[in-house]
Amino acid sequence: MRLGVLDVGSNTVHLLVVDAHPGARPQPAHSHKAELRLAELLDGAGAISEAGVDRLVRTIHRAVRAAEDQGCEQVLAFATSAVREATNADLVLSRVRAQTEVHLQVLTGEEEARLTFLAARRWFGWSAGKLLVIDIGGGSLEIAYGIDEEPDAAVSLPLGAGRLTASSLPGDPPSADDVRALRRHVRTEIARTVGEFSRFGRPDHIVATSKTFKQLARIAGAPRDAEGLYLQRELSRKSLQEWVPKLAAMTVEERAALPGVSAGRARQLLAGALVAEGAMDLFGAHELEICPWALREGVILRRLDHLPAAG
Numbered sequence: 001m002r003l004g005v006l007d008v009g010s011n012t013v014h015l016l017v018v019d020a021h022p023g024a025r026p027q028p029a030h031s032h033k034a035e036l037r038l039a040e041l042l043d044g045a046g047a048i049s050e051a052g053v054d055r056l057v058r059t060i061h062r063a064v065r066a067a068e069d070q071g072c073e074q075v076l077a078f079a080t081s082a083v084r085e086a087t088n089a090d091l092v093l094s095r096v097r098a099q100t101e102v103h104l105q106v107l108t109g110e111e112e113a114r115l116t117f118l119a120a121r122r123w124f125g126w127s128a129g130k131l132l133v134i135d136i137g138g139g140s141l142e143i144a145y146g147i148d149e150e151p152d153a154a155v156s157l158p159l160g161a162g163r164l165t166a167s168s169l170p171g172d173p174p175s176a177d178d179v180r181a182l183r184r185h186v187r188t189e190i191a192r193t194v195g196e197f198s199r200f201g202r203p204d205h206i207v208a209t210s211k212t213f214k215q216l217a218r219i220a221g222a223p224r225d226a227e228g229l230y231l232q233r234e235l236s237r238k239s240l241q242e243w244v245p246k247l248a249a250m251t252v253e254e255r256a257a258l259p260g261v262s263a264g265r266a267r268q269l270l271a272g273a274l275v276a277e278g279a280m281d282l283f284g285a286h287e288l289e290i291c292p293w294a295l296r297e298g299v300i301l302r303r304l305d306h307l308p309a310a311g
Contacts (some may be wrong), residue, residue, distance in 0.1 A: 002029065003303065004072035005296045006063055008056070008079040010106060010138030010162050011041040011211075011265070015063040016296050017070045022304045026297065032066040034059045039081035039139050039162045047088035053095055060100045076299050078105045080112055081139030081160060111154020113142035115298030117151045120207050121147045122301055131205030132197070134279050136212040136272050137293060138162035141190075143279070145197045152200050155193050159186055161212050161272035162267075172251050179248045182271065186278045194282050200251055206236065206285045209294035211265060212272035217290050218260030219243060225260075233290040237280045244273050253283045 001021060007014045017030035036059055048056070052254030060077075067075050083089055084106050093104055107115070113135070120133045135142040135153075138158035146149035166184040213235065218224065220239035223231045245254060247270045256266035280288065 001073050002071055003300060004067040004070070004075040005299050006060070006067070006075055006077040006102070007296050007299075008038070008060070008077070008083060009135075010140075010160055011037055011084040011268075013056070013059045013063060014296070015066055015075075016300075017067065017072060018300055020300060020304055022307050022310055026300050028306075029068070030070045032063055034062070038086075039160070040166055042086065045087055046085070048083070048086045049093055053092055056092070057096060057099045060096060064100055064102060072169065075102070076105075076303055077102045078107050078299060080107055080137060080295075081109065081156075081158075081163075082107070085139070109140055109142065110154050112295055113144040113154035113156055114138075114151055115273065115302060116142055116156065116209055116295045117144035117146065117298070118149055118301055119293035119295070119298035120148050120209065120291045121146075122297075123291050124205065124207065128207075130201065132203035132206045132283060132285070133209065133291070134206070134213075134221065134276075134283075134288070135209045135277050136161055138268070139211060139221055141275055141279070143193065143197070143283075144271070145200055148229055153196050155196065157189050157193065159214075159275050161268035161275065164271040165268045166206070172267075173249055174270070176248070179270070179274070183274050183278070186274050187282065190275075190282050192277050197283070199285065202284075206283070206288040207291045208276070208288045209291045210282060213270070213276060213288075213290055215261050215265060215269060216240060216243070216273055216276055219258045234287055235276075235290065237277070237285060237286045240273065240277050240280065244270075244277055247273050 005016045013034050015032040038111045064253040116135045117133045130147045133144045137160045143158035144154040146152040185263040217235040222233040252267045256263045
């Protein structure tokens with residue numbers, strides 16, 4: 001069957017179309033992406049502005065048309081932290097439903113972490129042993145750990161790269177004091193969760209998902225996406241520690257010129273690097289591997305798991 005997954009995130013609205021059936025690897029067929037930056041369209045009360053809701057509705061309309069053009073039998077639509085935390089979330093969801101007929105499922109942070117973990121587990125398989133999975137989104141950081149397909153521990157923290165950039169890094173480049181203050185804040189928040197994971201013992205394999213980690217690995221020398229999906233891509237803490245001060249000294253324009261860094265994500269890259277460095281340091285990860293699958297694939301896999309077996 002052909003499925004569409006519509007991901008309304010803090011940075012982008014992304015439709016992924018796949019050909020899939022139970023027991024097989026979902027095959028990507030089409031991708032439709034629009035940068036919306038919902039997290040930056042909040043008013044002083046924490047609500048998504050009227051203009052922001054209008055833009056969201058128009059963007060979802062276009063994504064639905066793209067799904068129809070691609071012959072999707074079903075579109076699985078979900079929203080993450082930007083909608084989840086908006087003070088007018090109910091209004092946003094009802095407007096979207098009334099004007100597009102799309103029922104957005106708002107995932108909790110823990111659900112995000114669990115679905116992303118499922119995707120990583122399926123990608124690496126049982127031989128990877130105990131997995132620690134780290135995902136940096138635009139609005140939140142998700143961490144999950146376990147040996148099965150359901151993690152033993154899963155947390156979501158308000159440490160997304162977009163959120164932190166907007167709240168804590170106003171300069172271009174930011175001041176050294178702002179960078180230091182953000183670094184301290186990030187590490188304090190992550191450190192509160194370390195004990196919840198350490199009681200399960202050391203992970204056998206530490207992996208990361210998300211555009212932020214992919215871009216950090218790329219500037220540290222990992223192969224380009226065009227070189228193949230199955231090439232191993234890694235990021236070492238040593239490389240990251242060398243890159244953080246370089247990124248802090250760069251303007252947004254200079255970051256956008258780095259290999260693999262898109263203009264739309266360049267502004268957030270420093271905050272993402274500070275979160276990545278803090279997580280790797282506090283969880284004792286000298287190196288991690290980049291997983292090509294993440295939340296969208298987790299949503300697809302969960303849906304396929306609930307389809308009836310073919311007769």
